[in-house]
Amino acid sequence: MKVSERKRIDIPGLADGVFPAQCPSRTLLDHVTSKWGVLVLLALGIDTMRWSELRRCIEGISEKMLAQTLKTLEADGLVRRVAQPVVPPHVEYNLTAEGRELHDRLRPLMEWVAANADRIIEG
Amino acid sequence: MKVSERKRIDIPGLADGVFPAQCPSRTLLDHVTSKWGVLVLLALGIDTMRWSELRRCIEGISEKMLAQTLKTLEADGLVRRVAQPVVPPHVEYNLTAEGRELHDRLRPLMEWVAANADRIIEG
DNA sequence: CCGCATCCCTCCCGATACTG
DNA sequence: CAGTATCGGGAGGGATGCGG
Numbered sequence: 001m002k003v004s005e006r007k008r009i010d011i012p013g014l015a016d017g018v019f020p021a022q023c024p025s026r027t028l029l030d031h032v033t034s035k036w037g038v039l040v041l042l043a044l045g046i047d048t049m050r051w052s053e054l055r056r057c058i059e060g061i062s063e064k065m066l067a068q069t070l071k072t073l074e075a076d077g078l079v080r081r082v083a084q085p086v087v088p089p090h091v092e093y094n095l096t097a098e099g100r101e102l103h104d105r106l107r108p109l110m111e112w113v114a115a116n117a118d119r120i121i122e123g
Numbered sequence: 124m125k126v127s128e129r130k131r132i133d134i135p136g137l138a139d140g141v142f143p144a145q146c147p148s149r150t151l152l153d154h155v156t157s158k159w160g161v162l163v164l165l166a167l168g169i170d171t172m173r174w175s176e177l178r179r180c181i182e183g184i185s186e187k188m189l190a191q192t193l194k195t196l197e198a199d200g201l202v203r204r205v206a207q208p209v210v211p212p213h214v215e216y217n218l219t220a221e222g223r224e225l226h227d228r229l230r231p232l233m234e235w236v237a238a239n240a241d242r243i244i245e246g
Numbered sequence: 247c248c249g250c251a252t253c254c255c256t257c258c259c260g261a262t263a264c265t266g
Numbered sequence: 267c268a269g270t271a272t273c274g275g276g277a278g279g280g281a282t283g284c285g286g
Contacts, residue, residue, distance in 0.1 A: 021183035024244035033156035117147035
């Protein structure tokens, strides 16, 4: 067995789809783990929210990045945009079924991070 | 109740430590969900690896980013660097107990991403 | 209230070359 | 083998202003 093959990634249940450079997993992974993507998914997992609520809730996000993030996640079918044709506009965002599946798997991670951050980062 | 307070984040089990802008959670979150951080943690969760094995295994990572990522994760106490004073140098990387805890929570997420990426990203 | 467009700048990251 | 040093391009992201 050659050295280059010794540590080939072959994870049971993770059918070598994460590491190859040009695979969809990398793209989706980048969207989901993007700086703001995680926080948006986490926020919407708690409750349906309006644009301005998201802005307040996710402290530090700019309008540009909120728009960009929402658009990406919507295109990925993880977030649903519900617009009501009234004046002034009333738009809500919530998770699709797939977005919720993702949220459920993101949640334990976030809880661990929240619980351990103080100790790890110069608490 | 003012509008600005309506959707205050108060997640049971996630003691509002993720959303505030200047909190350690954000920092740790950025490290963990960084483009290469996830992949390094995932790879080391499978097995101890040497530098060159990581380079091959995480397709597309540059030496600079591998060094930077490993250094950050090591400083966070998630990755352990084991160097043996021989010539040529022999260095191995593996997860600390905390790194493994994190890996265990990262794993379901990665498996879901791997399983659903094709369908979501222009499958 | 909910966005889109534009400018502009920082700093992330890749490429390359070099060392112990 | 296991890194460090340096440089430069380009994307990420903030600020501002406009439109429906």
